[in-house]
Amino acid sequence: MSFIQLDHITKSFSDAGKPAVDKLSLSIKEGEILSLLGPSGCGKTTTLRMIAGFENPSAGSIHIDDAVVVNENRVLPPEKRGIGMVFQDYALFPHMTIEKNIMFGLNKWKKRDKKKRAAEVLELVELEAYADRYPTELSGGQQQRVALARALAPKPHVVLMDEPFSNLDAGLREKMRFDVTNILRRANITAIIVTHDQKDAFAVSDRVVVMNEGVIQQIAAPKEMYRCPKNCFVAQFVGKTNLLTGQMDHDLKSIHTHIGKVSLPEESKQQLEKVTLSIRPEGCMLSEQGDYCGRVERVTYGGEYQELHVKLNDDSALTQAPMVIYAPVEQDVEIGTIVSFDIKPELVALVE
Numbered sequence: 427m428s429f430i431q432l433d434h435i436t437k438s439f440s441d442a443g444k445p446a447v448d449k450l451s452l453s454i455k456e457g458e459i460l461s462l463l464g465p466s467g468c469g470k471t472t473t474l475r476m477i478a479g480f481e482n483p484s485a486g487s488i489h490i491d492d493a494v495v496v497n498e499n500r501v502l503p504p505e506k507r508g509i510g511m512v513f514q515d516y517a518l519f520p521h522m523t524i525e526k527n528i529m530f531g532l533n534k535w536k537k538r539d540k541k542k543r544a545a546e547v548l549e550l551v552e553l554e555a556y557a558d559r560y561p562t563e564l565s566g567g568q569q570q571r572v573a574l575a576r577a578l579a580p581k582p583h584v585v586l587m588d589e590p591f592s593n594l595d596a597g598l599r600e601k602m603r604f605d606v607t608n609i610l611r612r613a614n615i616t617a618i619i620v621t622h623d624q625k626d627a628f629a630v631s632d633r634v635v636v637m638n639e640g641v642i643q644q645i646a647a648p649k650e651m652y653r654c655p656k657n658c659f660v661a662q663f664v665g666k667t668n669l670l671t672g673q674m675d676h677d678l679k680s681i682h683t684h685i686g687k688v689s690l691p692e693e694s695k696q697q698l699e700k701v702t703l704s705i706r707p708e709g710c711m712l713s714e715q716g717d718y719c720g721r722v723e724r725v726t727y728g729g730e731y732q733e734l735h736v737k738l739n740d741d742s743a744l745t746q747a748p749m750v751i752y753a754p755v756e757q758d759v760e761i762g763t764i765v766s767f768d769i770k771p772e773l774v775a776l777v778e
């Protein structure tokens with residue numbers, strides 16, 4: 427059963443032009459961690475703000491725990507929605523201690539209960555020792571955890587987080603992905619996290635919603651999203667890929683493309699003639715006598731792997747983009763050499 431239900435939510439900021447969010451429908455299960463992933467301006471924050479009640483939809487309805495929070499007849503104010511919000515800049519009060527920051531959202535609670543609850547959530551985020559410090563005396567990651575503790579303090583049903591990791595450097599970001607997920611799981615709370623970073627989305631969520639121009643492109647668990655992107659947009663936005671067009675073979679198990687015949691992971695259910703394929707760079711493996719071969723045009727050292735751009739030999743391929751392939755770093759590859767490679771069918775997908 428769904429805990430949060432969005433039905434055909436639309437938000438237009440002006441009469442002209444495309445809506446910022448366009449007939450978006452989504453259901454989220456209790457305890458689920460879901461992320462909204464998409465490029466800048468695709469409507470992620472607007473969607474989050476409509477759930478929180480800071481923005482009203484132009485059309486559509488939202489239910490939380492079976493209650494209408496907004497539809498054409500009813501708008502529940504933000505403070506009555508049982509939602510905790512963590513803002514991108516954390517929005518901690520600099521002149522208040524960490525404990526006071528957390529107690530701020532508990533203004534209707536008794537003083538003793540406030541202190542007890544602040545201690546509880548500080549323990550949850552492992553910052554018990556920091557209650558009397560001021561926000562400026564904390565690291566970015568610690569401030570982030572305080573912001574989450576403050577959002578959790580009033581015991582909301584749902585936590586919404588807008589770009590929670592964007593202010594953190596790469597190392598801390600990785601740690602915080604892990605910490606935030608742990609805290610949310612321990613609090614057993616339903617959460618929606620907005621991000622434009624695929625790694626954030628994959629690391630923290632049960633399911634990922636990819637959006638573009640106000641429209642949902644695909645909803646899937648991270649692994650499925652990566653292995654079976656639904657369309658070209660998702661295939662390119664979620665990781666790197668090679669997009670190739672081709673003709674379906676009559677066996678429905680392979681595609682004829684300009685690089686040769688490419689096998690699908692399983693028989694296609696659709697009997698389309700012209701199709702588009704997504705082939706992940708790590709699905710192409712250099713091999714002495716591979717099925718495909720081409721000339722190396724570019725080699726980029728990437729640390730864990732090297733990225734090769736390989737132009738296929740076929741004359742008709744001159745107008746085609748080179749294939750992007752990841753090769754092990756210990757392998758010596760020179761620009762201009764001919765390499766051959768195989769393609770792992772598990773990293774091949776038909777896309778719309």
Ligand SMILES: Nc1ncnc2c1ncn2[C@@H]1O[C@H](COP(=O)(O)OP(=O)(O)OP(=O)(O)O)[C@@H](O)[C@H]1O
Nearest residue numbers: 439446447464465466467468469470471472473622
């Ligand atoms: N208050 C507003 N008035 C007018 N237009 C707005 C308003 N808020 C957002 N928009 C527009 O709505 C669209 C979606 O904006 P939104 O902030 O939801 O994007 P986003 O996906 O969160 O992007 P980012 O990753 O850059 O934060 C954008 O085109 C934006 O310019």
Ligand SMILES: [Mg+2]
Nearest residue numbers: 470471472588
């Ligand atoms: Mg935003």
